[in-house]
Amino acid sequence: QVQLVESGGGLVKPGGSLRLSCATSGFTFSDYYMSWVRQAPGKGLECVSYISRSGSTIYYADSVKGRFTISRDNAKNSLYLQMNSLRAEDTALYYCAKYSRGWDFDYWGQGTLVTVSS
Amino acid sequence: QSALTQPASVSGSPGQSITISCTGTSSDVGGYKYVSWYQQHPGKAPKLMIYDVSNRPSGVSNRFSGSKSGNTASLIISGLQAEDEGDYYCSSYTSSSTVVFGGGTKLTVL
Numbered sequence: 001q002v003q004l005v006e007s008g009g010g011l012v013k014p015g016g017s018l019r020l021s022c023a024t025s026g027f028t029f030s031d032y033y034m035s036w037v038r039q040a041p042g043k044g045l046e047c048v049s050y051i052s053r054s055g056s057t058i059y060y061a062d063s064v065k066g067r068f069t070i071s072r073d074n075a076k077n078s079l080y081l082q083m084n085s086l087r088a089e090d091t092a093l094y095y096c097a098k099y100s101r102g103w104d105f106d107y108w109g110q111g112t113l114v115t116v117s118s
Numbered sequence: 119q120s121a122l123t124q125p126a127s128v129s130g131s132p133g134q135s136i137t138i139s140c141t142g143t144s145s146d147v148g149g150y151k152y153v154s155w156y157q158q159h160p161g162k163a164p165k166l167m168i169y170d171v172s173n174r175p176s177g178v179s180n181r182f183s184g185s186k187s188g189n190t191a192s193l194i195i196s197g198l199q200a201e202d203e204g205d206y207y208c209s210s211y212t213s214s215s216t217v218v219f220g221g222g223t224k225l226t227v228l
Contacts, residue, residue: 044207044220045219047218095164100169103217105156105164105209111163
């Protein structure tokens, strides 16, 4: 069965960095777009970034552009998010999500919590 | 990219039908067939309930259906059950080549 398992979250000071990872299994990772979607406490969902199958197409939300970097390793079936210059407003549960063949997310991980606070 | 507009809350009694609306613009909901709906229970990850406006993934109850008219999409839940209680989010592909979500709707089963 499809599994997405995030790791790397934690407590970090403003201006700090974190690297999130998403280990996947149960599907051909290299065949699908992948995304990071975040949810601030008590708030809605926001697509932070996505990456195409080969990594040639990448999108960032304006809120993270220039600070976050998405990448993937198809040999390791893994997705990453390097987060620099973190701000309090980046505090959220970060989900790794798999795109279907269209523009919907058919599988989600359980999320990893990022807390930015001094 | 502005979030899609959803009602903050809806409620209904068991057995009834409810509709959750999702309003966007011609640059998202109105311009593409890629509208999706997600259900989220407290402390859980979102679950895909409807994709491409009106299609149900395998395993999702046929009590859930979707439609679209102009810039507004709708999720209809018929035969409401206690387990349907939770938060519902719509999403749409946009002209900016990304996905935008609605603000979410809290469904209460009375």
